[in-house]
Ligand SMILES: Nc1ncnc2c1ncn2[C@@H]1O[C@H](COP(=O)(O)OP(=O)(O)O)[C@@H](O)[C@H]1O
């Protein structure tokens with residue numbers, strides 16, 4: 001038996017390895033243990049405010065697990081699903097849909113223009129001179145919308161030839177994304193619209209269907225700007241309830257803007273924001289982010305690099321879990337949460 005220490009003694013002792021102060025399983029219930037008799041596996045909802053990580057190969061069950069968590073977390077706060085592939089509407093029973101388009105836009109918002117510059121720099125792979133031009137054009141002010149940003153770049157002046165050349169190249173890059181993200185889409189006007197939709201969604205997850213954004217760069221920007229939006233409304237106390245954000249296929253965004261991702265993970269926990277990060281490639285996500293997740297849900301993983309990246313953050317005592325993680329079936333996961341002494345092998349969605 002691979003997990004003797006997790007199984008309890010023939011059902012006499014409960015087979016959930018709970019720490020003494022967590023006697024009653026309650027909160028967010030994910031499934032049952034694989035031992036006999038099986039026990040409900042539930043996680044204190046507050047643990048999600050210190051972030052969660054869901055990993056596993058494609059098809060291992062990550063999105064299904066996240067949807068089970070999202071629908072239960074909606075009882076406790078706002079839930080925003082950044083639905084990279086547009087899958088949640090077919091999985092969730094109860095949800096509100098936000099489809100990024102002209103009206104249902106994604107706000108360009110933030111406390112400072114540096115972070116906006118960094119986002120564009122990384123998503124559009126700007127060269128150092130192009131980044132310089134962008135910085136200079138914004139002059140420390142967050143742009144009003146994507147057209148405002150382009151206008152400011154267009155009218156910025158520099159004497160040297162390299163400035164003019166970099167400016168033209170930058171405008172070309174911006175124009176290429178502005179085609180999809182037309183005026184009103186990446187706009188500050190979208191801010192109150194989105195805030196209103198989020199408030200009205202209370203009790204159900206608000207699913208932001210990013211799959212309609214064909215240009216992957218635009219999709220990445222949308223994810224980063226949504227995270228900025230969530231941080232902004234909490235910093236300004238514009239909503240009282242906690243906000244949980246489900247970040248699907250996080251390697252797409254966290255890899256390109258690791259600085260923002262690790263800063264958010266470190267800082268937003270104080271604000272009442274819980275990030276649920278989902279990825280098939282944990283090795284593409286910074287160690288700072290991985291280590292800054294309190295709940296870890298490991299579906300089957302095959303790649304050695306990915307296994308190492310995750311198991312490293314679990315610490316030495318878990319080193320023997322690596323074989324277990326490779327053998328999990330679809331819908332099965334090892335769950336590590338603060339209330340458990342050791343990770344619990346769980347059949348997700350069975351109660
Ligand atoms: N806990 C589960 N119980 C039963 N079927 C599951 C479970 N998790 C996933 N599946 C099935 O496996 C397939 C892939 O699941 P999905 O959650 O989309 O995986 P991933 O997000 O890791 O690619 C889906 O058809 C889904 O219905």
Ligand SMILES: [Mg+2]
Nearest residue numbers: 059062063064
């Ligand atoms: Mg998925």
